[in-house]
Structures are given as structure tokens and as C-alpha cells.
Amino acid sequence: MSFLNKNVSETQIRLKDRLWLYIFSYLILFLLIVPSLVVIPMSFSASQYLEFPPKEWSLRWYENYFFAWKVENGFNDWMQATWTSLKVAILTIFVATPIGTMAAYGLVNSNSRLGKILFPIFISPMMVPIILVAIGLFYFFVQFKLVGSIIGLVLGHSLVAMPLVLIIVFSALKNYDMNQEKVARSLGATRFRAFREITLPQIKFSIISASLIAFLTSFDEIIISLFVAGGDNSTITRSMFLALRDQIDPTIAAISTILIVISSGLLIIIQLIGNKENKKD
Amino acid sequence: MTIAEMEKPNERGLQKVAANERLTFFGLTLPYLLMVTALIVIPVGWLFYLSFIGRDGSLSFENYERMMKSKAYIRIFLTTFKISILTTIICAAIGYPLAYFMSQLSRKWANICMIGVLIPFWTSLLVRTYAWLVLLQKKGLLNNMAIEMGLISEPIKIVHNTTGTLIGMVHIMLPFLILPLYANMRAIDKDTLKAASSLGATPTRAFWTVFFPLSLPGLLAGLLIVFVLCLGFYVTPAILGGGRVIMAAMKISSNIELYFSWGAASALGVVLLVVTGIILFIASKLVSMDQLGNR
Amino acid sequence: MNETSLNISIREVTKKYDQFYALKDVSLEINSGEFMTLLGPSGSGKTTLLMVLAGFTNPDYGSVKFGDEEVILKPPHLRGIGMVFQNYALFPHMTVEQNVGYPQKLRGVSTAETKRSVEEALSTVKLEGLGHRGINELSGGQRQRVALARAIVFKPKILLMDEPLSALDKKLREEMQIELRQLHDTLNMTTVYVTHDQKEALTMSDRITVINDGELMQLGRPNEIYEHPNNHFIADFIGESSLLPVTVRNGKASLNGEEVTLAEGAERSGDFLLVVRPEKAFLADKKVKGSNYFVGKLIDSIFQGESQLLVVKLSSRDDGHEVRVRVPNESVTQKALPLVGENVTIGLKVADSYVVS
Numbered sequence: 030m031s032f033l034n035k036n037v038s039e040t041q042i043r044l045k046d047r048l049w050l051y052i053f054s055y056l057i058l059f060l061l062i063v064p065s066l067v068v069i070p071m072s073f074s075a076s077q078y079l080e081f082p083p084k085e086w087s088l089r090w091y092e093n094y095f096f097a098w099k100v101e102n103g104f105n106d107w108m109q110a111t112w113t114s115l116k117v118a119i120l121t122i123f124v125a126t127p128i129g130t131m132a133a134y135g136l137v138n139s140n141s142r143l144g145k146i147l148f149p150i151f152i153s154p155m156m157v158p159i160i161l162v163a164i165g166l167f168y169f170f171v172q173f174k175l176v177g178s179i180i181g182l183v184l185g186h187s188l189v190a191m192p193l194v195l196i197i198v199f200s201a202l203k204n205y206d207m208n209q210e211k212v213a214r215s216l217g218a219t220r221f222r223a224f225r226e227i228t229l230p231q232i233k234f235s236i237i238s239a240s241l242i243a244f245l246t247s248f249d250e251i252i253i254s255l256f257v258a259g260g261d262n263s264t265i266t267r268s269m270f271l272a273l274r275d276q277i278d279p280t281i282a283a284i285s286t287i288l289i290v291i292s293s294g295l296l297i298i299i300q301l302i303g304n305k306e307n308k309k310d
Numbered sequence: 311m312t313i314a315e316m317e318k319p320n321e322r323g324l325q326k327v328a329a330n331e332r333l334t335f336f337g338l339t340l341p342y343l344l345m346v347t348a349l350i351v352i353p354v355g356w357l358f359y360l361s362f363i364g365r366d367g368s369l370s371f372e373n374y375e376r377m378m379k380s381k382a383y384i385r386i387f388l389t390t391f392k393i394s395i396l397t398t399i400i401c402a403a404i405g406y407p408l409a410y411f412m413s414q415l416s417r418k419w420a421n422i423c424m425i426g427v428l429i430p431f432w433t434s435l436l437v438r439t440y441a442w443l444v445l446l447q448k449k450g451l452l453n454n455m456a457i458e459m460g461l462i463s464e465p466i467k468i469v470h471n472t473t474g475t476l477i478g479m480v481h482i483m484l485p486f487l488i489l490p491l492y493a494n495m496r497a498i499d500k501d502t503l504k505a506a507s508s509l510g511a512t513p514t515r516a517f518w519t520v521f522f523p524l525s526l527p528g529l530l531a532g533l534l535i536v537f538v539l540c541l542g543f544y545v546t547p548a549i550l551g552g553g554r555v556i557m558a559a560m561k562i563s564s565n566i567e568l569y570f571s572w573g574a575a576s577a578l579g580v581v582l583l584v585v586t587g588i589i590l591f592i593a594s595k596l597v598s599m600d601q602l603g604n605r
Numbered sequence: 606m607n608e609t610s611l612n613i614s615i616r617e618v619t620k621k622y623d624q625f626y627a628l629k630d631v632s633l634e635i636n637s638g639e640f641m642t643l644l645g646p647s648g649s650g651k652t653t654l655l656m657v658l659a660g661f662t663n664p665d666y667g668s669v670k671f672g673d674e675e676v677i678l679k680p681p682h683l684r685g686i687g688m689v690f691q692n693y694a695l696f697p698h699m700t701v702e703q704n705v706g707y708p709q710k711l712r713g714v715s716t717a718e719t720k721r722s723v724e725e726a727l728s729t730v731k732l733e734g735l736g737h738r739g740i741n742e743l744s745g746g747q748r749q750r751v752a753l754a755r756a757i758v759f760k761p762k763i764l765l766m767d768e769p770l771s772a773l774d775k776k777l778r779e780e781m782q783i784e785l786r787q788l789h790d791t792l793n794m795t796t797v798y799v800t801h802d803q804k805e806a807l808t809m810s811d812r813i814t815v816i817n818d819g820e821l822m823q824l825g826r827p828n829e830i831y832e833h834p835n836n837h838f839i840a841d842f843i844g845e846s847s848l849l850p851v852t853v854r855n856g857k858a859s860l861n862g863e864e865v866t867l868a869e870g871a872e873r874s875g876d877f878l879l880v881v882r883p884e885k886a887f888l889a890d891k892k893v894k895g896s897n898y899f900v901g902k903l904i905d906s907i908f909q910g911e912s913q914l915l916v917v918k919l920s921s922r923d924d925g926h927e928v929r930v931r932v933p934n935e936s937v938t939q940k941a942l943p944l945v946g947e948n949v950t951i952g953l954k955v956a957d958s959y960v961v962s
Contacts, residue, residue, distance in 0.1 A: 054411035057404055058426040061484065065433050065441045067451065080449060128341045135338030143336070150343060153350055158542025158586055160559040161579040164566055165353030168360075188349050191342060208694035214681040215659050215688035215765075216755065217711040220334075223682075230698045249434045251545055255563070269436050273549050277443070285437040292432045300425070318666035319617055323678045328663045 065289065072282035090283035107268065107280065113258070114248055114265040117182045121247035124187040126240040129194025134224070136195075137202040155192045159252050162188065167256040177259035185253040190243035197242065201235035202228075234302045241295050249292075354583070361576035373577035383561075383578070390558045393472070393547065394540035397479045401536050404480070405487040406529065410521075412488075413495035424492075431485040439546050442478045443469060446550075470552025478550040479540065486539060487532035494528020495521075527596075534593045538586050558582050610795040611672040611762040612637040618657055618667030620650075626819040627653045628664060633814060633821065635797060640789050642798045644806040645816035646842065652767055654816065655799045659765055660684050671763060682711075687756030687794070689766040693748045695740045701727070701751050702736035708759045726758040729788065746777050753785075757792060764789075764796045770805065782808045803843045807831060815839050837961045840880045847928045848878040849919075851960055858960065861919075865897050866955045877960035881953055883914065883931035888943070889952035896952040899928060903949050906942065910934070913942060917949055 072090055074083030094107050132151065136144045154162065166185050167176065175181035205228065213223035229236075254267040265284065272278050364370035377383045412423045430438060445451050446469035453465040468474055498521060506516035544559040551557075558578055565575035613635040620628040628650050635641045643651040656662035658669060660681035669677045676684050687708075696704050705726055709719040727733055730750040735743070743751065749769060756764060769785075770778045786809045789796050800806055806813050807827040815822040815830065815838075823835040834840040837848055851860045853874050858865045865879060892898050904927070905916035915930045930951055932942065943949050 050407060050411050054408050054423075057408050057484075058423060061430045061481070062426055064445055064481065065430060065438050067441050067444055068437060071444055078449070082451075128345060132339040132342035135335040139332065139335035139339075147339070147343070150346055150351075151339075153346055156538070156586065156590060157350060157354060158559065158579070158582050160542055160544055160562050161354060161357065161583055162350055164562060164575060164579065165357050166349060167566070168356060168572070169349070169353040184345075184349060188345060191345065195342070206692065206694055208690045208692060209696055211659075211661055211681070212688060212690060212694045212755075213696075213707070213711075214661075215684070215686055216708040216759075217682050217685075219680075219682050222711070227696055245432055249436075251436060252559075256566075266434065266436055269440075270545065270549075273436070273440060273443070281440055282444075285434070285440055288434045288437050292434065293429060296425075296428060296432045300428075318619070319668040320675075320677050321666035324663050324666060327678055331663070 068282045068285040068289070071279065072286040074279060074282070077279055090280045093280045094283045094287075107265070107284065109261070110263045110265045110268040113179070113182075113262050117179060117186060117264065118244045118247040120179070120183040121186040121190055122240045122243050124183055125190035125194050125243040126236065128187070129191045129239065129243075130198045130236055132191075133195050133198035133202055136199060137207070151195060152192050154188045159189070163253045163256045166253060170257060176257060177262050179262060181257045182254065182262065182264065183247075185257050186247035186250050187243075189250060189253065190246040193242050193246060194239040197235055197239040198232065201232045205231060238299045238302050241299055245292055245295055249288075357572075357576040358580055360572050361580045363573055365573070373573040376574070377577055377581070386556055386558055386561050386578075387581075389556060390541060393475060393479065393555065393557060394537055394543075396476055397483055397540050398533055398537045400476065400480045401483050401487045402529065402533060405484055405491060405532065409488050409491040409495055409528075410525075412492055413498075420492075420496075427485050427488050427492075430481070431489075435482060435545055438482060439478055439549050442474065442481065442550060446474050446477065469550055471554055472551075474550040474552075475547045475555045478546040479543065482546060483536045483539065486535045490531040490535065491525065491528040494531070495525050498524045530593065530596055534589065538589060541586055542582060609760070609762065609793045610638040612639075613658065613763065613795060613797070614668075614670040615654075615658075616668040616670075618654070618664045618669065620653060620657070620662065620664040620819075626650075628657070628667075629819040631667070631816075631819070631821055633824070635795060636811075637795055638793050640786065640796045640798065640809060640811045642800060642806040642810040642813045643816055644800060644803060644813050644843075645822075646801055649801075649816045650819040651799045651801075651816045653819075655765055655767055655797060658763075658797060659686060659688055685761055685763070687759070687761035687764045689752045689756050689764070689769045691768045691771055693752040693769075693772075695748055695751055695755075697740045699740070700736065701732070701738050701740070701743070704740065704751055705736075705754045705758050707755065712759060714759075722758050723754075726754040729757065729791070730754045731784075745773055746781070749773065749781065753788070757788075757794075760792075760794075762794055764792075764794050766796065766798045768800055769798075771800075771802070778805070779808075785809060807843075815842070817842075833959070834880065834961055837878045840878070840961045844882055845929060847881045847883070847926070848961075849881060849926050849928070851877050851879045853877060853960070860899075865958065867958050867960060868956050869959055875962075877962055879958065879960050881928050882957070883929040885953060885957040886928065886930040887952050888915075888930065888932065889950045892950070892952075895956075896954050897958055899951045899953070901925070901928065901949060901951065903943050903945050903947050906945050915942075915949075917951055920948075 070083060073086045073088065074080065075085035075087035075089065076083060136151070149156070163185075166181070166188075170176045170178075170181045175184075209227050209231075210220075210223045213227045214220060218226065249266060250264070251266045251270055254264040255270065258264050258267050269281050269284060272281055361373050362369055362371065364372040412420045415423065447453075448465040448467070450469075452468065453462075456462045457465065468477070502520050502524070503516050506520045507513065511519065542559050543557060544563065547555045547557050548560055559582070562575045562578050562582070565571045565578070613633075615631060615633040615635070618628050618631045619626070631650075631654060643654055645651040653662055657664050657667075657677075660676070660679060664677070667677065668675060671684070696707070699707070702723055705723045706719045709722055714722070723736065724733070727736060730753050732747065732750050732754065735747065740748065740751070749772075752769070756766075766785075770781050773781060782805055798806075798809065807830075810827055812824060812826055813830050814824045817838055823830060823839050825833075830839065831843055834843060840846050841848060849860055851858045851865055853859075853867075853876075855874065856872065858867050858877075858879075860879060867879075889896070889898055899917075899919050901917040901919040903915055904918045907914045907916070912934050913932045915932060917928045917930060918925050919928060928951055
């Protein structure tokens with residue numbers, strides 16, 4: 030077993046001395062990924078109890094998700110909730126991405142003192158306990174009759190997505206050589222044109238990643254939705270949560286499977302974009 | 311006119327140019343700041359105010375007084391802290407070796423392992439919580455396997471209690487600990503370890519005297535993010551706790567949804583915010599705030 | 606003045622950061638068509654001054670005129686300057702051709718004219734035929750040339766360069782110094798060049814402005830700056846001088862009590878520093894008239910290829926100063942070099958003996 034004597038670190042530790050770490054790490058990675066995947070076989074189960082592994086297979090839960098028009102407990106039909114979630118998530122991209130990108134550009138270019146003072150405000154949506162943000166928004170939106178509206182949801186979700194956009198675009202701009210913009214300006218470009226023609230093409234992949242992450246953030250958001258959504262505009266995660274808290278409906282396994290496919294797909298796109306941007310250097 | 315009284319050339323014009331420049335950049339951050347102000351600062355400030363309004367509508371501390379005297383509230387605080395601390399400790403115990411392992415791999419393999427960390431990170435929280443519910447329940451996979459292997463004769467209760475909540479929360483929080491920690495460990499100059507061993511340190515000693523201290527900022531940042539997120543956690547304990555594990559955020563929610571008691575909910579929220587604020591303040595003195603934002 | 610260049614007139618430019626002056630009342634006239642180098646150590650304010658000319662740094666007050674036109678309040682894109690940055694700052698998402706053509710595109714120049722001017726600029730910097738390359742396919746030297754072509758393609762009357770050669774290795778840097786100078790002579794635009802490398806400044810410039818702590822220390826032609834430094838900072842910064850403390854009383858200078866004859870500067874009394882350039886000092890076998898002599902012990906002898914650098918510690922009552930002497934590497938003298946530890950006598954011609962404050 031000669032490979033056990035391979036050096037695996039800078040301090041000449043051999044593989045056999047590190048075997049426990051390898052086994053432990055792979056086990057943890059396994060436990061990070063695999064448990065979520067249990068919903069996939071569950072979603073094809075014929076039983077309405079949570080048996081694992083399922084004894085019989087069927088597509089009834091997918092049917093239920095796509096085609097069942099009435100669900101008893103007073104919350105909305107799944108499809109409508111899905112459309113609401115999609116609408117809100119897409120609108121969140123168009124609110125959070127420009128606002129976050131503009132702020133990142135402003136912060137990178139302004140003196141660091143201002144940024145340091147305002148930094149807590151910029152990341153406050155990530156730092157203030159989200160339940161507090163949610164009830165605050167609820168209270169606020171009641172005054173403006175925004176509870177249960179798409180606008181209310183988009184504002185709430187943008188609030189949570191903005192710091193992520195800010196961080197992603199900010200770090201992209203930090204790695205970008207601002208002298209390029211200066212050169213363009215010295216050669217005759219206005220600041221806006223220099224940004225559009227020189228800077229933007231080089232950070233566009235980061236901005237696309239940021240907008241995909243804004244989409245996912247909105248699509249997965251639960252707590253703000255719990256308070257702000259309502260009436261005809263429940264989101265899919267809100268409906269799932271209410272269903273899970275009250276009773277266990279295997280339709281959720283079907284929806285979960287679809288969500289896993291969506292988020293894995295987006296994650297892969299984001300990773301590919303990241304590779305593309307890194308290769309460009 | 312003396313020279314001192316004469317205006318310096320272009321002084322005013324240049325001040326105007328500089329002011330315009332500052333205004334442009336500030337203006338770019340303005341929509342962001344307005345959003346945060348309108349949707350967080352003002353509403354949370356309003357809640358802060360509400361927490362000091364008594365039932366008769368006058369200013370009072372009665373919401374806080376009631377909270378301090380109530381055994382139920384004390385228990386909620388204790389539960390919140392207990393779950394948060396336990397989750398943080400377990401995450402550190404599991405996450406540190408894993409982050410260390412990944413930091414020692416080649417870039418290519420580390421990136422592959424990173425996908426393993428990122429997939430659950432971006433998988434819906436609800437999906438993961440639901441998956442654990444399926445796995446841990448009485449007739450779930452775990453109990454079935456244990457019975458088949460003869461480890462237990464009767465299914466044991468591992469969900470709808472503290473154990474289930476902890477399992478779910480650790481699974482959800484682990485990536486938050488690993489990401490900043492791994493970034494920090496990657497940035498550690500490997501030559502420092504070579505230097506330590508060339509100077510005669512054993513690998514174990516080199517690790518504890520060189521690598522570990524250098525990885526502390528990342529560990530601290532990770533611990534903090536996890537702890538702060540745990541304090542305000544809602545979804546996972548609500549589902550996996552089965553109503554037996556009540557954390558602060560859940561109480562805030564039920565105060566409003568069930569009892570419409572804004573004063574009590576606000577007071578609890580303010581306490582949560584203040585505790586979070588204090589922890590973040592201490593942390594900002596220990597690690598640079600930039601790392602905290604590194605999600 | 607001709608139509609290819611403009612003179613630059615800088616007056617009272619001052620930039621203060623909190624308590625620290627980046628530029629302090631800087632006034633400087635740069636002639637039309639001149640190659641002017643701003644020379645100084647890092648943090649001296651030389652780059653700040655260049656950025657004021659380009660419009661990227663707003664001074665607190667002051668005036669900058671290109672020709673007769675006041676430009677200090679103009680944004681960078683209206684100043685019509687060509688600029689080359691330290692790290693080239695080429696646009697990686699554009700080809701060489703697109704990079705060089707960018708200023709023409711901004712000026713709305715026709716496609717045909719742009720193509721012609723890009724080709725001309727590329728041939729000026731000896732990069733004919735590389736137009737279709739991506740930036741990542743170029744070597745460091747080639748990138749440097751692209752940056753230069755981009756800055757000159759629209760025939761600006763003023764060219765600003767911020768340490769453009771500092772990223773190149775020594776040999777390439779020395780080649781480029783000569784090429785840049787030739788380019789300047791061909792195009793004849795006013796060039797302001799920032800560097801911390803004194804050799805580079807001496808090689809390329811018509812005139813050099815030495816800057817330190819935000820203030821102009823000396824302005825002059827390269828040989829003036831080298832042979833007649835104004836003060837000990839310049840004497841120390843340019844060349845590898847040894848500075849020896851001398852006292853001047855009643856027209857007589859003395860170093861540790863021994864008399865030193867000065868070529869100039871003995872009129873004022875006080876404490877000064879004698880500038881000993883290593884290449885002007887020599888090893889003396891016997892004392893002849895017309896030179897000053899210093900006795901000391903050889904403490905180090907370093908082979909440097911084209912020459913041998915000797916470090917001599919002067920024998921004196923106090924702790925003794927070190928003097929560096931450069932001996933050219935000629936086969937005849939090589940043998941006669943003293944050994945470390947031996948006592949030696951160093952000579953310095955009176956004509957080369959001058960003091961600075």
C-alpha cells in the first residue's frame with residue numbers, strides 16, 4: 030500500500046497518518062449533500078405516509094403539485110404560489126442588482142472613511158435578525174396597504190438580496206484595475222462611458238452571478254414572506270412552511286425535488302461563470 | 311491688498327469640483343441607503359418605540375418587566391442560547407477539520423469539495439429541513455436502519471425535540487462556518503509551515519503553534535456568523551422542534567400571529583437585536599468586519 | 606511653439622491631506638516639446654503632480670495651463686492628453702487594435718481613418734501586424750508598447766507617463782528608455798515622465814525636476830542635477846555619493862580638522878557636507894597638488910562586473926565615515942587593488958570637491 034506513504038502536507042505528514050481526517054471529511058461532505066436528496070425518492074412514493082424507502086412508486090404528488098386546484102387548509106393553490114414566487118424573484122433581480130451594483134461602485138470609488146462609517150448600514154439586512162426585519166416590514170406595510178402585495182414582497186426580498194449583490198460586485202471591483210477606467214477617461218471618455226465600455230464588460234459575469242443569487246435568495250426566502258405575503262399572493266416557500274408546520278403532505282417532497290433541481294442548476298451556472306471570469310485574467 | 315488676503319487661484323472652483331465628485335459617489339449609494347433606511351431603520355426603530363408602550367398606550371417598561379418576571383420568557387431565552395451555543399460548538403468541531411482538510415488539497419480537488427459545501431448552502435432551507443424530518447421520524451430511514459442492524463428494538467425519538475433541532479441546524483449552519491474559515495486557511499502562506507518544520511517543529515507542533523493561530527480570524531468570523539444566525543433562527547426549530555423547542559424568533563412570531571401583542575413581540579425583538587448587536591460589536595473589535603460579510 | 610505640442614504652466618499647486626502636504630505651492634514651467642521628468646522617492650508627490658495634470662486628483666488650489674488655456678477645472682476627458690500608466694492598464698476585453706483605436710472611437714473618427722492611425726501608431730512602437738492579438742498573448746514589453754501606441758494614436762500635444770517602465774526587467778527597461786526618447790524626438794509632443802529611478806531620469810530627460818515631500822527641490826538639465834546638486838538630499842538621491850561633514854570658517858573648509866580645498870562654496874561659513882562621488886574618487890599612490898586626500902582602512906571590496914566598489918572607513922578621531930570608491934575593471938588596475946584591512950589613501954580632485962547644505 031505504497032500510496033499510504035505519500036506526503037499529504039507541507040510538513041511531510043503521510044497519508045496513513047492523515048487517514049482519519051480523509052475519512053472524517055468525506056463522511057461530513059456526504060452528510061452535507063445526501064440527506065437533502067432523500068426527498069427525491071420520497072417524491073415518487075405512492076404512500077401518503079413518510080415511509081423510506083417507499084414501497085410503491087407513483088407520480089401522484091407531482092400531479093398534485095401541478096394539477097390540484099384546491100387544497101383544503103385555506104392556503105393557496107401550489108401553482109399560483111409558484112408563479113408568485115417566480116414573479117417576485119425576477120422582479121427582485123431588477124431591484125436588487127442595480128441598487129447593489131451602484132452602491133458597490135460608489136463605495137469602491139469614494140474615500141474609505143465614508144464606507145467604514147456606513148458599512149454597518151450596508152450590511153444591516155444580513156445582521157439584524159430576519160424575524161425583526163419581517164415584523165417591522167409587516168407593521169410598516171400595513172400602513173401603506175402593501176401587505177399581501179407583490180410590491181411588498183419584492184421590496185422585502187430585495188432588502189435581503191442587496192447586501193449579497195453588494196458584496197459580490199464590490200469584490201469584483203476590488204479585483205479590477207480601476208486604472209483602466211482612468212486611462213479611458215484620460216483618452217477622452219466620460220466617466221459614465223468609461224464605466225459602460227471598459228468596466229462593465231469586465232465585471233459582467235459577477236453581476237450576472239449576483240443577479241442569479243438575488244433570484245435564489247428571493248425564491249428561497251421564507252420569513253419575510255410569512256408576514257408580508259398573504260391573500261392571493263402566497264409564495265411557494267410560505268405555502269410549504271405552513272403545510273409542513275401543520276401536517277406532512279408528500280406534495281412537498283415533489284416540490285422540494287423541483288427546487289433542488291432549480292438551485293443546483295443555478296449553482297452550476299454560477300460556478301461556470303466564475304470559472305470563465307477567472308480564466309480571463 | 312496683501313498676498314494673504316488674495317484668494318488662492320481656482321480655490322473655489324476646485325472645491326466645487328471636489329464636492330461634485332463626492333456627491334456623485336454618494337448619490338450612487340443613495341438608493342441602497344434609502345431602501346435600508348425606509349425598510350429596516352425606520353420600521354425597527356418603530357418596533358423599538360412600540361416596545362416601550364404599555365397596554366394603556368402610555369410610555370412604560372411594562373413589556374420588559376413582564377418579560378423578566380415570566381418563567382416562560384426566561385425559558386425561551388435559555389433555550390435560544392442553549393441551542394445557539396450547542397449548534398455553534400458542534401459546527402466548529404465538525405467544520406474546522408473539514409475546512410483544514412480542504413485547505414490542504416490541490417485547488418482542483420478543493421473546488422470539487424467546495425461544491426459539496428455550496429450545494430446544501432443554496433438548497434432551500436425548507437427542503438433540507440423537510441429532508442431531515444423524513445429521515446429522523448419514527449418510521450424514518452435512520453430508525454429503520456438502526457432496528458434492522460439490531461442496534462435498537464423500538465424506534466427512538468430523534469425528531470420533534472432538541473436533538474432533531476440540533477441536527478437540522480448544524481446541517482444548515484455548517485457552510486456558514488466553513489466558507490470564511492476555508493478562505494482564511496487558503497490564504498495562510500504554506501511556507502510558514504515549511505519554515506516551522508525546518509526549524510524543528512513536529513507536524514503537530516507546527517500545526518498548533520503556526521497554522522491554528524493564523525486560522526483564528528476565519529474561525530472567529532465563522533463562529534460569529536453561525537451564532538448570530540442561530541439566535542434569530544425560526545424555520546428549522548419550528549419544524550424539527552415540533553413545538554417543544556421554542557426559540558426567541560418563534561415567540562416573536564406567535565406573539566404577533568396569535569395574540570397581536572406588538573408590545574411584547576417588539577420588546578423580545580429589541581432584546582434579540584441588542585444581544586446580536588453586542589456580539590457583533592465585540593466581534594468587530596476582534597476581526598475585520600469585511601470577513602463577516604463574506605457569505 | 607509648434608502645433609504638435611503645448612507648454613505647461615503649473616502655478617501654486619497645493620494638495621493637503623489632513624496635516625500632510627502631498628504638494629506644497631508647486632510652480633513649474635514645462636516648455637513646449639520638452640521631455641520633463643519628475644523624479645523623487647516614493648511618496649514624494651511626483652505622481653500626485655502628474656495626476657493633477659491629468660485631472661484625476663483635485664488640488665486644494667493652484668493653476669495648470671496647457672498653452673494659454675486654464676485646465677485645472679476641466680474633467681480628464683476634456684484635457685486631450687495621452688497617458689501611460691505604471692501597469693499599462695490595457696483593456697483585456699479588447700484586441701490590440703481595439704485598445705489602440707479606442708481614443709479614436711471616442712473622438713468619433715471614421716473607421717478608415719481610425720484604421721490608418723492605429724496602423725501608424727503600431728508601427729511607431731514597432732508592433733506592426735500584432736493588431737489582432739489579444740492582450741493576454743503579449744509579453745510585458747509588447748504590452749508596454751500597446752499602452753504607448755494607445756496614448757499617442759490621437760496625436761495628443763501632451764503625453765503623461767507614470768513609471769511606465771518599472772514593471773520591465775533591467776535589460777528591456779534600458780532598451781525602452783532609449784526608444785522612448787527617440788519616440789519623443791520623432792513626435793515632438795510635450796512629455797511629462799514620472800520615475801523614481803535616477804538613472805532613467807538622467808538618461809531620458811531634457812530637464813529633471815526633483816521632488817521631495819511635496820516640494821520642488823531642484824530643476825535643471827541632467828548634468829546640472831548630477832554635477833551640482835542643490836542640497837544633500839539630491840546629492841544623496843542621485844548617484845551613490847558619500848557625504849562627509851565639513852566645517853567652513855573664514856573661507857577655509859576642514860574635515861575632522863584636516864583642511865579640504867573646495868572648488869566652490871567656501872564663501873559661506875557653517876556646517877556642510879562634502880559630496881564624494883564613487884567614480885570621481887580614486888586610489889592615490891602619492892599626494893600631488895590639486896587634489897584632496899583622505900586616509901582610511903579598506904573594509905569591503907565588492908566585485909560588480911564592470912567595476913570594483915571599495916568601501917573605505919576614514920581614520921579620524923570620531924567614529925569615522927565611510928567613503929565609496931569605484932575602480933573601473935581594467936586588467937591593469939585589477940592586480941593592484943588593495944586587500945581588505947589594508948590602509949589606503951583616497952584622492953578627490955579639487956575641481957570635483959564641492960559641498961552641499
